[in-house]
Amino acid sequence: MNDQATLKDIAKAIEKRDIWAIFVHERPDGDAIGSGSAFYCWGTEMGKKCLWGGTHPVPKVYEFLPYVDVYQVLERVPDQLKGPDRAIIVLDTSNLSRCVAGIEDDLTLIVNIDHHMDNQRFGHLNYVDPTSCATAEIVWDLFKESEHPIPKDSLLGIYTGIITDTGHFTYSNTTSKAHAIAQDILSTGINPEQIFRHIYANRSLAGLKLWGYAFIRALSTSNGKAVISWLKLEDFEKLGADSYDSEGIVNQLLYVRGAAISALLTEGEDEVRVSFRSITGVSVRELAQKWDGGGHPQAAACKLRLPLEKAVKTVLQTLEEYTQDV
Numbered sequence: 001m002n003d004q005a006t007l008k009d010i011a012k013a014i015e016k017r018d019i020w021a022i023f024v025h026e027r028p029d030g031d032a033i034g035s036g037s038a039f040y041c042w043g044t045e046m047g048k049k050c051l052w053g054g055t056h057p058v059p060k061v062y063e064f065l066p067y068v069d070v071y072q073v074l075e076r077v078p079d080q081l082k083g084p085d086r087a088i089i090v091l092d093t094s095n096l097s098r099c100v101a102g103i104e105d106d107l108t109l110i111v112n113i114d115h116h117m118d119n120q121r122f123g124h125l126n127y128v129d130p131t132s133c134a135t136a137e138i139v140w141d142l143f144k145e146s147e148h149p150i151p152k153d154s155l156l157g158i159y160t161g162i163i164t165d166t167g168h169f170t171y172s173n174t175t176s177k178a179h180a181i182a183q184d185i186l187s188t189g190i191n192p193e194q195i196f197r198h199i200y201a202n203r204s205l206a207g208l209k210l211w212g213y214a215f216i217r218a219l220s221t222s223n224g225k226a227v228i229s230w231l232k233l234e235d236f237e238k239l240g241a242d243s244y245d246s247e248g249i250v251n252q253l254l255y256v257r258g259a260a261i262s263a264l265l266t267e268g269e270d271e272v273r274v275s276f277r278s279i280t281g282v283s284v285r286e287l288a289q290k291w292d293g294g295g296h297p298q299a300a301a302c303k304l305r306l307p308l309e310k311a312v313k314t315v316l317q318t319l320e321e322y323t324q325d326v
């Protein structure tokens with residue numbers, strides 16, 4: 001347990017099981033949903049009885065992916081699936097507190113496939129590769145290792161995971177391999193413009209206005225190296241926007257000239273969520289870890305149990321110091 005398994009080991013182990021329960025992390029992103037959809041396609045094609053889900057619903061922009069209609073919002077692992085014939089597959093999830101409850105009680109087979117550097121290796125079989133641009137890249141590699149054909153259905157999910165986690169091939173995790181997989185996928189006739197329009201050109205007017213609120217409030221540290229902004233709970237209510245409408249704002253804040261770090265604070269019912277982004281060479285993971293969060297060097301998040309105004313002050317002050325040496 002806890003060592004790195006090979007993808008062959010994982011393929012062999014799950015091919016023996018008849019029931020696959022596939023779980024993704026809370027507030028799932030394109031990589032979580034894309035990887036999950038691809039995995040579900042693969043299992044179904046193989047004749048497995050598959051179930052997939054997570055703690056939060058699928059964001060609207062990913063509803064075009066195969067099998068999203070059978071994705072389940074779950075608090076706990078469903079009982080009816082218990083048994084020796086089951087494999088639990090957890091995708092893109094660094095630790096089990098970010099997933100449906102009850103996975104750790106499973107004594108049969110937990111497979112952990114992820115690319116987060118701080119992954120807790122909670123599985124019986126773990127494959128954690130921080131050099132992969134997305135979990136979808138690892139799922140692709142797994143498909144290639146197995147003797148089963150890759151179902152065409154699953155290509156949409158793999159492509160979606162790769163483009164969303166690399167910011168359409170613009171972030172520091174963009175590799176030649178990411179492009180090579182995209183090339184393989186596009187050569188099968190998948191239409192990149194159509195996928196782009198589903199994911200990025202699919203915004204509500206309320207969502208656009210929400211971005212406006214965040215942009216108009218943006219502030220930078222005195223040295224200009226960090227840019228932060230925030231959204232209030234009442235912004236969402238006033239506009240009729242939902243939390244997914246704020247997706248992407250923090251990346252835009254990093255496009256300010258001279259910025260090395262960006263942060264977006266989003267007020268919730270009893271906490272403030274903070275997302276960080278940074279340019280290569282500057283890590284925000286340690287910053288998020290200060291407040292018990294985590295993530296990647298260039299994209300991390302945490303939660304602050306403070307009133308919004310205080311949280312903004314705290315983060316801004318911390319960034320003033322943190323960016324001294326940047």
Ligand SMILES: [Mn+2]
Nearest residue numbers: 031092134135
């Ligand atoms: Mn990911």
